[in-house]
Amino acid sequence: MTTHFLDRLFSPRSIAVFGASQTTDAVGRRVFDNLIDTDFNGPVYAVNPKYDRIDDHICYPNIEAINEAVDLAVIATPASTIEAIMHQCGHAGVKAAIIISAGFSEGQGQGLKLEHDVVKAAKQSNIRILGPNCLGLIRPSIGMNATFSKNTAAPGQLALISQSGALCTAILDWAAANEVGFSAIISLGNAADIDFGDLLDFLAQDHKTQSILLYVEGIRDARRFMSGLRIASRMKPVVVIKAGRHQAGSQAALTHTGAMMGGDDVFNAAIQRAGVVRADTIQQLFAAAELLATQCRVHGRRLAIVTNGGGLGVMATDRAIDLGIELASLSEATITNLDKVLPHHWSRSNPIDVLGDASPERYKAAVNVCLQDESIDGVLVMLSPQAMTDPDACAQAVIDAHQTSSKPVLACWMGQQLIASADRLFARHHVPCFSDPESSVEAFACLARFYENQQLLMQVPGPLSSHSEPDIEGARLIIESVLAENRQTLTTAESRALLHAFDIPVSLSIQCHSANEALVAAESFGYPVAMKINDRHIQHKTDVGGVRLNINNAAAVRLVYKELQEAVRKKVPDMKAFSVSIEPMYTDPFGRECLVGVNRDPVFGTTIVFGAGGVKVEVLQDTAIALPPLNTFLADKLINQTKIAAMLGEFRDMPAVNRDALIQVLLRVSEMVCELPEIESLDINPLVVDERGVLALDVRIVVAHHVKTIHRYDHMAIHPYPTHLTRQEQLADGTDIIIRPIRPEDALIEQVFFRKLSTESRYFRFMQELNELSQDMLIRFTQLDYSRELALMAVTMENNEEIEVGVARYSMNPDGNSCEFALVVADEWQHKGIGTRLMQALISSARQQGFSLMEGEILTSNQPMQRLVESLGFTVTASLEEPSIRLASMYL
Secondary structure, three states, rough: OOOOOOHHHOOOOOEEEEEOOOOOOHHHHHHHHHHOOOOOOOOOOEEEOOOOOEEEEEEEEEEHOOOOOOEEEEEEHHHHHHHHHHHHHHOOOOOEEEEEEOOOOOOOOHHHHHHHHHHHHHHHOOOEOOOOOOOOOEEEHHHHEEOOOOOOOOEEEEEEEEOOOOHHHHHHHHHOOOEEEEEEEEEEOOOOEEEEEEEHHHHOOOOOOOOEEEOOOOOOOOHHHHHHHHHHHHOOEEEEEEOOOHHHHHHHHHHHHHOOOOOOOHHHHHHHOOOOOOOOOOHHHHHHHHHHOOOOOOOEEEEEEEOOOOHHHHHHHHHHHHOOOOOOOHHHHHHHHHHHHHOOOOOOOOOOOOOOOOOOHHHHHHHHHOOOOOOOOEEEEEOOOOOOOOOOHHHHHHHHHHHOOOOOEEEEEEOOOOOOHHHHHHHHOOOOOOHHHHHHHHHHHHHHHHHHHHHHHOOOOOOOOOOOOOOHHHHHHHHHHHHHHHHHHHHHHHHHHHEEEEEEEEOOEEEEEEEHHHHHHHHHOOOOOOEEEEEOOOOOOHOOOOOOEEEOOOHHHHHHHHHHHHHHHOOOOOOOOOEEEEOOOOOOOOOOEEEEEEEEEOOEEEEEEEEEHHHHHHOOOEEEEOOOOOHHHHHHHHHHOHHHHHHHHOOOOEEEOHHHHHHHHHHHHHHHHHHHHOEEEEEEEEEEEEOEEEEEOOOOEEEEEOOOOOOOOOOOOOOOHHHHHHHEEEEEOOEEEEEEEOOOHHHHHEEEEEEEEHHHHHHHHOOOOHHHHHHHHHHHHOOOOOOOOEEEEEEEEEEEEEEEEEEEEEEOOOOOEEEEEEEEOOOOHHHHHHHHEEEEHHHHHHHOOOEEEEEEEOOOOOHHHHHHHHOOEEEEEOOOOOOOOEEEEEEO
């Protein structure tokens, strides 16, 4: 219902260039010339008080002198002048600005304040800023090159967002030589206003863009980044390359853009969760984008390799092992069928060596057999142009085989002159072809990662665990008491109580302040026992010998108590109080020690860590990271990313552990960090898991004050399921209903609800005839990004099953400040007040989320809906464009 807030940036009707100059090598002159030379389809005005003309063009002293509407200002003047220019642009009605000038937060001194003042001036006039310190923006479809680059871009379907202007110019040069076109090239610069999230939101809806490439150095707003990335990734492939994978590179990026870097492993976890593919080089970036643009997809990691050279197969196998790609095991049926079409002395294994004299018919037959094997997810076909080889005919044979199956087929035709025409043949038939074994396997790995990450994207964790409700309020009171005492580290007893509040099994423990108390506790438990110092000044007990295990008698208890006391006194000379914790020893020989932790990344916020525990944690460094919130699928995948996962199953004389219990701990920790933003770090180490369940033997928790905002989950990069919006209502006839946010597992009852709607109700809701919700629509309706959209459903219980009786939803409009609503109530449940209650809850939630306006379209014939929204305070007006529609709006 509204245009995107970046529309005037990407589709301006007129442009003013501030700093246009007669000096040919000046930045402003280069920008002005680029706009004139690329035939931008609108007026371009030069603005510089030093000149009356720039060649044949009038030069204006200021924007007011133009006396015509200007949509976009491109500014290349000294940093100190730009605040005043922004005020002038505001008075002139400019809606977007590209600030190319440097001298802001990327440098030292007054730059940060200058940048703040410019952004403040722009916000006062509702002007959106790209930059500062950027190369600019190219939009080839409208002939706009608002950069100072010597290169321009050809029209195409790839969009590039880059934090490095230098990289943009290099890619422009590379793209020109390789005939690669773009829908847009955007240089972010310092991203003082417009950031990745805004641009991704626009490009997701841009019909000129089919694939999106990102060059990332740092993320300023993780929530906006993740939200934009997830919405874009649902609609089109997104490929990311990130600088600063190592600490030295991260520091260089920090000084270059002023952006804060997060850990590279955390960044990996974030983009995987967003359904995005990561590339390591520029070549991989474009190869991945072009590959995904072909709609070539896989549904697993099992690769079959068909080759006419054993050495090629070995090289491909080596790279596959490096990347975790599984060489598919050939079924007996496949081997039998290959025996029928290949010479007797073929390799009889994967890679499938069809031998150096392989004919086109042999290639086609081998590929066909592989594509029919259900244990094979994709086929890589390789050719070395030997004396008896016909590269073109073999290529055509592979293309013919590919057309018989939906499985991906990738080609690797090695050489140059002899395979040039075959390469073009593959390109015409959209079969990806590569020049070396490594790139070929990397391409398949890219497809596999895309499939796996898209699965992660579709995971929207539901509400808090259904097993039992955690005592969130009790846990919060414990944390508040600790912070009130100006402490950050919880005591052992407090930490255990916090875990207990979330139903995480914890070993018994008694805190003792004397040797005699320790003795009594040990006798109460029975031997052997463990003794651990309990002092908030000591972060890691083992560093000072503060953990003693397998203490078997009373005398040893007294002795160990004294030794522990002396160890702490050396560490804390002015110690005023001392205590130890006495715990029964865990003695199950089948237990495996794990680590479950929480860390706070400076960019992406709270992260959850799982890996090998006990004393091995620092030596093995076997950990994996995930962003909360988690569900069962995500928790299981997190476990599988570690090496210790292999030890959790049955091996030798050890039974498999209770994996479900371990997953429940991860889900409980996810709930904990969602609801308790004060948690800075948490270490459950060791968490022992065996065939019966789990037990936390030790835990350390650090907390800090959290500034509360209007958004409940601001501390998280991914908005969790908003449990707090769930409430119970009773209708006038005494019927109990529950109003709660929709969740992914509601797809079935959502489909049943839709099927029971009358034809009229369906038409009123969708304004078209719709007989069934497609699978894509169900996913879209039930798997939400709660930071930008919400669906509240009303359910009641019938025969111990939930029945959906109504649903109201809003989604963020392209302007970012308003949202559009929709409502439908089951026919037999209408006129009971359900629609009113749903809309009231929806309006309240939209207001809390910070939207300023809620609006919707209602068919003129839908009189009941018009009366309902008017009773809630909406203004209903006629649509000037469509007489059959009424527009309802309410300022929030």
